[in-house]
Amino acid sequence: MSKYNNYKKYEDFDVEDLLADEFFVQWVKSPDENNSHFWEKWLSSNPNKRGIVTQAANFARAIHYKEKLEFGNDSYIEIYEAILNSDSEIQIASPKRTLWKSFFSLRNIAAAILLSFCSFVLFSVFNKDLLTPNSEIExxxxxxxxxxxxxxxxxxxxxxxxxxxxxxxxxxxxxxxxxxxxxxxxxxxxxxxxxxxxxxxxxxxxxxxxxxxxxxxxxxxxxxxxxxxxxxxxxxxxxxxxxxxxxxxxxxxxxxxxxxxxxxxxxxVIGWKDNYLIFNNDDFKTVESKLRNWFGIDIEVKGTFKNSWKYTGKYYDESLENVLKGIELTSDIRFRIDGKKVEIYN
Missing domain, CATH: 2.60.120.1440 (Jelly Rolls)
Known part of the structure; x- marks a missing residue:
């Protein structure tokens, strides 16, 4: 495989260049941890190229390639290590392009017509994010x-x-x-x-x-x-x-x-999924927010609560009334429940 070049070379690629690039086509046709890692990182650094990459990927999925695209294990290891070990400069092997480029060069006119004709159709059909590889995914x-x-x-x-x-x-x-x-x-x-x-x-x-x-x-x-x-x-x-x-x-x-x-x-932090409602030295605004979110209620606050007001408590699968009673026992609040509406005052 040819020597490594800066991965920024892809910044100048157009749709045809990407279709002629073995490493790109393999990612589209046969994604794995290594090539997916590279292209995800590249796209995050070049978000302005997402449209071109999306269009090229959609064409690649529609094209039947006779050659099976494969990279050796050593090449994958080199690419992966370059991705993991580099900071702003990421090095990858320059993929072989001779056969592929000649294939598309012989059909430049046809490709241009095809791209022009299909762009609108593909834009409508493949309007999912690039990370959705199958156009039929719901x-x-x-x-x-x-x-x-x-x-x-x-x-x-x-x-x-x-x-x-x-x-x-x-x-x-x-x-x-x-x-x-x-x-x-x-x-x-x-x-x-x-x-x-x-x-x-x-x-x-x-x-x-x-x-x-x-x-x-x-x-x-x-x-x-x-x-x-x-x-x-x-x-x-x-x-x-x-x-x-x-x-x-x-x-x-x-x-x-x-x-x-x-x-x-x-x-x-995670107890909520097991029905634990936790207050840890929370101020009134935080307590109010947690109650609204947890029980899906509307709260009307009457009176004012000092910044020094704090509450700590733990509840497991308790009703709104029991939680409010628990807060009332140790804090300077009173409450009134009317369905999904709660009035809190001091």
């Missing part, structure tokens, strides 16, 4: 209102606990490439191990895993907390920052771009 969106939690089983065996006031979109059946879901709100994921990476897309970041258990909580203002129970995850934000998490580590990503790691209490 997407499912599950939405939980306040007070509702659900458990969702994915086609690969992954189990998702979706919290209240949360939404997740996932394929009805995963394709042959990367497993991708889109999350808003909070979920605990038990990802089935496999060679295909599992991607959780958030508003301003994404989480990549192979098999692990972790909790993701993304607030409305895009404050994100990722707590890893077991396994290993890699988190990428939209500006290129990358963080690896080990078990019992939490990554906090503020909406101003700041982020840091910390330890976490498993029951406090």
């Amino acid at each position: 997407w499912v969106t599950s939405v939980n209102p306040g007070g509702k939690k659900t458990i969702i089983g994915l086609s690969d065996g992954t189990k998702i606990h979706l919290n209240s006031n949360s939404e997740i979109t996932y394929p009805e059946v995963f394709g042959d490439s990367i497993r991708t879901v889109f999350l808003k709100g909070e979920a605990f994921l038990e990802v089935e191990k496999g060679i295909r990476p599992f991607i959780v897309e958030l508003a301003n970041s994404k989480i990549e895993v192979l098999g692990t258990s972790f909790n993701v909580n993304q607030s409305i203002d895009n404050h994100v907390e990722i707590a890893l129970l077991e396994g290993k995850v890699k988190v990428n934000d939209k500006i290129g920052n990358q963080v690896m998490l080990a078990p019992q580590e939490m990554l906090v990503m503020k909406n101003n771009g700041e982020f840091f790691k910390s330890s976490f209490d498993s029951l406090e």
